[in-house]
Amino acid sequence: MTALLETRGLEVFYGDFQAVFGVDFEVAEGETVAIIGANGAGKSSFLKALAGLVKSRPDGILLDGRPVGGKPAYEIVKSGVALVPEGRRLFPSMSVADNLRMGENGRSGDRGWTYETVCDLFPILRERADQLAPTLSGGQQQMVAIGRALISNPRVLLCDEISLGLSPAAVKDVYAAITEIKKRGTTIVIVEQDLNAALGAADRIYCFLEGKVSLTGRADEFDRSQILAAYFGS
Numbered sequence: 001m002t003a004l005l006e007t008r009g010l011e012v013f014y015g016d017f018q019a020v021f022g023v024d025f026e027v028a029e030g031e032t033v034a035i036i037g038a039n040g041a042g043k044s045s046f047l048k049a050l051a052g053l054v055k056s057r058p059d060g061i062l063l064d065g066r067p068v069g070g071k072p073a074y075e076i077v078k079s080g081v082a083l084v085p086e087g088r089r090l091f092p093s094m095s096v097a098d099n100l101r102m103g104e105n106g107r108s109g110d111r112g113w114t115y116e117t118v119c120d121l122f123p124i125l126r127e128r129a130d131q132l133a134p135t136l137s138g139g140q141q142q143m144v145a146i147g148r149a150l151i152s153n154p155r156v157l158l159c160d161e162i163s164l165g166l167s168p169a170a171v172k173d174v175y176a177a178i179t180e181i182k183k184r185g186t187t188i189v190i191v192e193q194d195l196n197a198a199l200g201a202a203d204r205i206y207c208f209l210e211g212k213v214s215l216t217g218r219a220d221e222f223d224r225s226q227i228l229a230a231y232f233g234s
């Protein structure tokens with residue numbers, strides 16, 4: 001497997017506190033990989049390092065074999081790695097359309113994602129384009145957050161806890177969109193606490209426990225008890 005995005009011995013520190021310990025990880029072009037694990041396992045810290053939001057060593061993260069660790073977030077997005085942040089982080093005083101168009105600032109290359117193709121993926125956003133973002137349901141707001149990241153035309157889409165706080169029906173809709181995005185060739189890394197959602201979407205999984213990888217392999221390779229043991233460290 002040739003990795004599109006890779007980490008080698010990645011570590012993340014907050015001051016003296018270490019959140020991620022020596023993680024080796026890779027995702028190939030077109031693959032969907034899920035990072036699962038309990039609260040505080042270091043999943044978000046790992047994803048933030050990939051997005052350039054927390055510091056890491058230059059050679060800790062490689063994109064197409066080139067070191068990108070520690071580069072600022074705006075350079076990372078320009079190089080084709082876009083984050084859907086935990087909690088969505090929409091601009092509450094802006095319309096749906098303007099929130100989506102914020103993604104145009106980080107645009108790189110031409111992989112077919114535009115305002116129009118994002119609205120084709122999420123037709124409800126075209127209908128609600130002029131409404132303020134907070135007037136949408138949680139699931140619709142998550143679609144805006146995903147759409148905003150897609151408009152930057154990423155080679156790799158990083159999704160942090162996109163099911164959090166959503167109804168089961170909204171989780172289903174959001175993951176149907178992830179499947180469609182994957183079909184169109186976008187490489188996806190999802191951090192997810194909802195095991196069913198993660199296992200349903202991913203080709204491969206990495207389970208994190210206390211900042212380290214406790215299990216990795218194909219999503220269909222393990223039975224539930226093996227995954228739960230790696231998840232909870234029991």
Ligand code: ATP
Pocket residue numbers: 014017018019037038039040041042043044045046193
């Ligand atoms: P969650 O699902 O709760 O977001 P997680 O697996 O994503 O959990 P992280 O959010 O990466 O875990 O947190 C890993 C560890 O790093 C935790 O102990 C957390 O308290 C700590 N941590 C996260 N962000 C910071 C920060 N900005 N400053 C200090 N410590 C932090």
